[in-house]
Amino acid sequence: xxxxxxxxxxACSACLVSCGTPPVRTQAQIDANHRLQDEIRMRLNKAPxxxxxxxxxxxxDGVVKLSGIVTEEYEMNETLRITRKVPGVTQVxxxxxxxxxxxxxx
Numbered sequence: 001x002x003x004x005x006x007x008x009x010x011a012c013s014a015c016l017v018s019c020g021t022p023p024v025r026t027q028a029q030i031d032a033n034h035r036l037q038d039e040i041r042m043r044l045n046k047a048p049x050x051x052x053x054x055x056x057x058x059x060x061d062g063v064v065k066l067s068g069i070v071t072e073e074y075e076m077n078e079t080l081r082i083t084r085k086v087p088g089v090t091q092v093x094x095x096x097x098x099x100x101x102x103x104x105x106x
Contacts, residue, residue, distance in 0.1 A: 029061065032088075033059040033060060033061070034059075036059045036062070036064075036086065036088045036089065037057050037058070037059045039086055039088075040057050040059070040064065040082075040083050040086050040089070041057060043082050043083075043085075043086060044057075044079060044082055044083070047078060047079075047082060049072075049074065049075055049078060050070075050075055050078060050079055050082075051070070051071070051075070054068045054069045054070065055067075055068040055069075055070070055079060055096065056068045057083075061090075062088055062089060062090035062091065063090060063091045063092075063093065064083055064089050064091070064092050064093065065092075065093040065095060066079060066080070066083060066092065066093070066094055066095060066096050067095035067096060068096055068097070069096070069097055069098075069099045070096050070097070070098055070099070071098070071099060071100055072098065072100070073098060076094070076096050076098060079096065080092055080094055
């Protein structure tokens with residue numbers, strides 16, 4: 001009985017460790033993520049009402065997570081719209097916050 005319990009414990013532990021470990025990325029995948037991130041940042045920089053330094057852009061295999069601070073709902077919506085139109089983007093996760101206290105674009 002102890003052997004069975006120990007075996008189950010070890011199996012569950014291995015599962016938890018593997019589930020918590022991010023998948024290994026090849027150099028090609030890492031480079032593709034960086035190129036997509038750069039393309040998104042370039043397009044956002046062209047938009048006159050978006051203050052990109054306050055927006056964090058993370059890319060993982062076409063899934064883009066945007067976080068940070070914007071000052072208006074329009075800025076957030078425009079950031080999302082532009083990001084969704086970039087070729088290679090498959091999903092956009094919005095974690096941006098609106099802060100009207102002036103920490104965004106002056």
